[in-house]
Amino acid sequence: MNEMNESKSDDVELLSNGNNRLDCRCKVTGCNSLIFRTDTAPLHRQEQKLPLGDHVDTISTFWRLDDVFKFENVTFTKETETENGKIKYLACCDCEYGPIGYQDVKNQICYVAIDRVKYSQPKNNDDHDS
Known part of the structure; x- marks a missing residue:
C-alpha cells in the first residue's frame, strides 16, 4: 500500500480489512501516547460537534x-x-489533549475523530515512545 495521503480526505489509506491499519496515538508533540492499536476499530461516519480550544468543529x-x-x-x-x-x-490520559472523541452514554460506544489522532506503524511492546 502507498504512504498515507496528506490531505486526510482519502480514508482508504487508513484502512485494512475494514479496521484501522495503523496504531492511533496522541498527536501532541512530545506525548505520542498509544490510544489504541492497529486493527481495533472500523471507520464510522456521523456528524458530531467537538470543542477544541476556543472553537467547535463538526x-x-x-x-x-x-x-x-x-x-x-x-x-x-x-x-x-x-x-x-x-x-x-x-482525551489523552497522559497529556489530557482533547477531546479526541466522545462516548455515547446511552450505548457506551466510543468514537475517536480520525483527525484528532496521529498514526504510526505498530511496534512490539511499545506503549508510549516512538
Whole structure:
C-alpha cells in the first residue's frame, strides 16, 4: 500500500480489512501516547460537534470502538448534555489533549475523530515512545 495521503480526505489509506491499519496515538508533540492499536476499530461516519480550544468543529469521520477495553490509554470526562444526548468526551490520559472523541452514554460506544489522532506503524511492546 502507498504512504498515507496528506490531505486526510482519502480514508482508504487508513484502512485494512475494514479496521484501522495503523496504531492511533496522541498527536501532541512530545506525548505520542498509544490510544489504541492497529486493527481495533472500523471507520464510522456521523456528524458530531467537538470543542477544541476556543472553537467547535463538526466532525464526520470517526473510529468506532464498541468496547472501552480496546483502548490502551484514554480518559473520560463527566457526562455532558448535547443536542444529540448525553456524552462523555475522550482525551489523552497522559497529556489530557482533547477531546479526541466522545462516548455515547446511552450505548457506551466510543468514537475517536480520525483527525484528532496521529498514526504510526505498530511496534512490539511499545506503549508510549516512538
